[in-house]
Amino acid sequence: MKNRLRELRSAKQWSQSDLAEKLGVSRQTINAIETEKYDPSLPLAFKVARLFKLQIEQIFESE
Amino acid sequence: MLYSADMNAKLNVPGEIFMGNKEYSWKMDWRVNGWLFVATMISGFTDIIFRHVASQLPLAARAGIQVAEFLALALWARSLARWIGGMDEMHRRITVSAALFAVSATFFVLMLWHRMDAVGFFDSIFGVPKAPGSWDICTVCHGFLLMTLFYFLGHTVFNRRYR
Numbered sequence: 001m002k003n004r005l006r007e008l009r010s011a012k013q014w015s016q017s018d019l020a021e022k023l024g025v026s027r028q029t030i031n032a033i034e035t036e037k038y039d040p041s042l043p044l045a046f047k048v049a050r051l052f053k054l055q056i057e058q059i060f061e062s063e
Numbered sequence: 064m065l066y067s068a069d070m071n072a073k074l075n076v077p078g079e080i081f082m083g084n085k086e087y088s089w090k091m092d093w094r095v096n097g098w099l100f101v102a103t104m105i106s107g108f109t110d111i112i113f114r115h116v117a118s119q120l121p122l123a124a125r126a127g128i129q130v131a132e133f134l135a136l137a138l139w140a141r142s143l144a145r146w147i148g149g150m151d152e153m154h155r156r157i158t159v160s161a162a163l164f165a166v167s168a169t170f171f172v173l174m175l176w177h178r179m180d181a182v183g184f185f186d187s188i189f190g191v192p193k194a195p196g197s198w199d200i201c202t203v204c205h206g207f208l209l210m211t212l213f214y215f216l217g218h219t220v221f222n223r224r225y226r
Contacts, residue, residue, distance in 0.1 A: 025151040
């Protein structure tokens, strides 16, 4: 699944560790999502959307 | 929730119980695998010390010793479930996949080995073992060893997928 997580994180000038801490996941999970190797669960996708104050579909896009 | 709050002050990661890993923590290893150590101790104690006196012990005592080992194993499974529950979703997925792979691969290998032994496959390769021996490896100890090996293999493969 394509996503804009890296772009959104960079805009906020957060490191992967910062974002991981805010979302309650590990840095490896953030890295795996950003590199599109791991698709987050729906609750995590909602958390991401809430954190960036966006709709889920504005961040994640199904291929 | 499966896990306790104190175990989740920080997220658990699979590497913290892999000796040699940079994330290894003997404290966490002990918390997760402590009951496995107890079960192993009981098993060894039963096999080595009680073997000779077991037949003289009352049935309740013999059964109690056996049940104690499995009680420790049940408690180990509980601490393992708590540890996995304290991981984030990706690590939990990797660990559960590796565990499922380990259990099914062990079952498959043991069944195959048993059947091959029954048809005399290993006798033809290694020779007939001294009576009353057998090349069969369907014991709890072999099963555990295989499962551990397959777990590490499975974990390495599944972990690589998300790197």
